[in-house]
Amino acid sequence: MTAPLVALGGPPGSGKTTAARSVAAKLHLELRSAGDLFRAAASARRMDLLEFSAYAEAHPEVDLEIDEAMIGLAGPGRMLEGRLVGEFLRRRGLHALWIDVTAREEVRAQRIAHRDHLSVADALARTRARERSERDRYARFYGIDLDATQPDERVDASDLTPEQVVERIIALVEPRMKERT
Numbered sequence: 001m002t003a004p005l006v007a008l009g010g011p012p013g014s015g016k017t018t019a020a021r022s023v024a025a026k027l028h029l030e031l032r033s034a035g036d037l038f039r040a041a042a043s044a045r046r047m048d049l050l051e052f053s054a055y056a057e058a059h060p061e062v063d064l065e066i067d068e069a070m071i072g073l074a075g076p077g078r079m080l081e082g083r084l085v086g087e088f089l090r091r092r093g094l095h096a097l098w099i100d101v102t103a104r105e106e107v108r109a110q111r112i113a114h115r116d117h118l119s120v121a122d123a124l125a126r127t128r129a130r131e132r133s134e135r136d137r138y139a140r141f142y143g144i145d146l147d148a149t150q151p152d153e154r155v156d157a158s159d160l161t162p163e164q165v166v167e168r169i170i171a172l173v174e175p176r177m178k179e180r181t
Contacts, residue, residue, distance in 0.1 A: 003029055003077040004176040005094070007086035007151075008169070010101035012127055013108030013115075015157040015165050019101055020081040022166045027173060032073045034082025037066045050126055053133040060141050084138060087149050097176050099169060100151040103158040 006029060010016040017035060024031035041062060042052035056062040070085050074094050086098030103111075105124070113123035138144040153172050157165045 002177070003027065004173065005074055005076055005089070005096040006079040006173055006176075007089055007096045007098040008079055008081045008101065009083050009086050009098065009151065011083070011103075011108060012130060013112040013123075014101045014103045015111070015162060016081060016101040018162050019155075019157070019165045019169055020079055022162070023169045023173065024079045026166070026170060027079075027177070029077055029079040031079050031081065032070065034066055034070050034080070034085060037069060038062075041066065050129060053130050053137075057133055057137055060137075063137055063141055083134065083146075084142070084144065086151055087142075087144055097153070097173060098151040099153045099155060099172055100149075101155050101157050101165060101169075103156065107158045 006023075008016050008020045008023075017033065020031055020033065023029070038052070039049065042049055045052065045055070047055060052062075067084065067088055070080055070082055071088055071092060071094070073080060074089055074096065080089070080096070086096065086100070089096045090098065105127075109120050109124035109127055112118065112127055113120045116123065118126070135146055138146060155165055155168045155172075160168070
């Protein structure tokens, strides 16, 4: 059985990273995360994510380097986790199962608040600022309108446990694994 290439995207706080880790482990996929690359670049510059997002707005090379690195990692048996990775793979003609994990804004803010030890109001404000920055950068650098992207599948994690999100994603990936045997 040959494992497919899976692209897992979604907005901050949707649960995509948590799901990606679990799905990758359960299906024996090698996980690579654009968020990890972005966080490492922010840390190397001693900036938090919000500061680094602002920095990236004026320095397109930040996104371009991370995005090219992610595309270079594409291959069977890998799960690439990142906001735009599915769109990039599609534009390059690389076949992948592209799944977006979504959640309502208030749910995402609560998750981020819990994860980052913030108030929900602060998490919401930071998330909105980060998303504005991302939308602007993606439109300017790549001509991508996040609202117009069309993944192969969407999983709304708003009212699901992390385990249920993982089960839904596995249910989408496993048939692709069987197709390739």
